[in-house]
Structure formats: C-alpha cells, structure tokens
Amino acid sequence: MSALVLDSLSVGDVIQHARGKTAGENDVSSLSLLTLNSAEAHFNRDRMAQSSFGDRIAFGAINVAMIVGLAAGDTAEHAIEELGLNAVRLHHPVVEGDTLYAVSEVLEITADRPDSGVVRFRHWGYNQSRVPICSLERTVRLRRRP
C-alpha cells in the first residue's frame, strides 16, 4: 500500500506501521558516533557490560529517528517539511538485538493550503516485548492527493 497523503487521514485514526526493525550495532553504536555523541554508554561494550544496563544502549535521538523512520513509511513519504516535535519521552532503553515497532495516532489536522496541510501525530515506539520505548508528538506538512 502506498504512503498516506493528507486526505487519507482523520483525527482519531491509529495506524499500526507494517515494518519492524531489529537494532544492530550500526544503530546502537555507529549512528551515535555519526552524530558526534561522545557518551560511551553508546559505544563502549566493556564498560556497559559492568553497568546496570548490561550492554551498550542506543542514543535517545536515534531511538526517535528509528521510530519516526518506521512511521515514515506511512506518514512522511509525502511530507513537504518536518515542522517540529514535542513531548519527546524515552521510556525504556534499546540495546542491540531489540526489535522495534511503531504505532501512530492522528491528533490534529489543519488543512490550511490548497496543496497541503499540517498534521500532528503522536508516535509510539515499542519493542518485541510490547514495552514502549519512546513516544513523541510530531508536526509535519503533508501533501494532499494531487
């Protein structure tokens, strides 16, 4: 099925996104390093094995990017512009081997232009044990059906 445009959405819709993703070393360690995050919780396995986490944990902003990415298949392909986020909360750490899924609620739609409108979503990310790992509100300008 194709990605959603503005006209396909109604306030109150809840979308279960089709794809899940298993976090690998690239997600936990490499993407954190790519963004210059210098906190070794994300890339020092030796020290993190001794911590209460027991393993390296993914960078919170990467968790957000992975969940928005899983939701993007339905809610971002026709985005003209990402406008903002709010209430970004990390509920549970992500370690290598966790599998992530996303579900989204449509909170608000403002159809303010002939070609597009602004949608506010609440995205939830959760892991293989159905434990929520993060939630956030995201505001994005989405195209209308041509």
Add this chain to the structure above:
Amino acid sequence: MTQPEAAFEHVLSRAVYHAKGRAFEDFTPGQTLVHHWSRTFTEDDTIRFSTETLHYNPIYFSRRAASAAGHARMVVNPYLILATAIGLSVEDLSEAGGPFVGIDEVQFLRPVLVGETISASSSTLSARASESKPAFGVVTWRTEAQDDDGAPVLAFVRSNLVLKREPQRRHFEKVLGHERFLGDPE
C-alpha cells in the same frame, strides 16, 4: 612478569583519570555554552542515515526527488540534524552520565541542504535537585543549531538527570578502579 608488562603496569599505576563532562554543580541558569565543534553534512550522511532508519522520504536520499520538490540540493534528514545538534552538545552537557528525561519544543526552522555546516550552543534554563534521586539534579537547557551565518536552523529544550560531583566521582571510581583524578591535589 616480562619487561614490557612491568613497564606498562608502572605507567598504569601512575595514571590520573581525566574525566570528561560536567557535574550538576557546574550548571547555573543563564549560562551559555558554545559547543566548539561543528559538522558538515554530506550526501553520504543523509543517504546513510535515512536508509538505515527506513525514513522513506526521497528528498533526503535522491537528487532527483529533492530537485523535483524545489530544493537546490538534497535535503539533510532533519532527524540527523536533531541527533547531531544533541551529539555536539553531549561533551559539554550530559556526557558524565544521567538518563535523558525528555525533549520539548523542537522546531525545525528551515530545511538544511547537503554541504552546509552546523554548529550548536546551549543556554541553561534551570538546574534543580532531584527529590526522588538524591545523587542527581535535573538540568534543562535550550539548545540551538546554527548555520554558517549564525542563523538558527533548529531549536529545542532538553532535560537530563545529571550526577552531582561526589556521586559522579564514586561512579568513576567504581567503574574504572581509579582513585586519582586530574585536578586532585598532589
């Protein structure tokens, strides 16, 4: 013990731990911290980040799609800009440990195109002791990412738990087995 091992053990026994990051006591409302690195974004960065996170909006990984959408060059995935703005701030703000509390009021102020260089700075909005976790304080910063002209491209408010100085030192001692730190009296 062989010769190199003995020499190495002697060096280790004299090593002083040079801790990175700040403690809760180092944050005062009103202070501004300029994160001294910056980062240039390439096509490879946005293509890699967008594909690894399954972010299938092609303006972030296709010249043709970016051009068709009216952009002069490929657009850098805004979630890479956000993560990098936080990444640039970590050494100054949150490296020394303490869970992330949350981010609010993220504003993507304009699309950033490949080839642009972004820097970041933060101002401390509040620093208060945590009632539930006495080893920590909660610090809130407003961080801004700026382009070459110093104009903001992204802004957000972030809060973290930050370890107080003494618990941080005990943490380092426990994790590292070190008892001496740079800046200690001889």
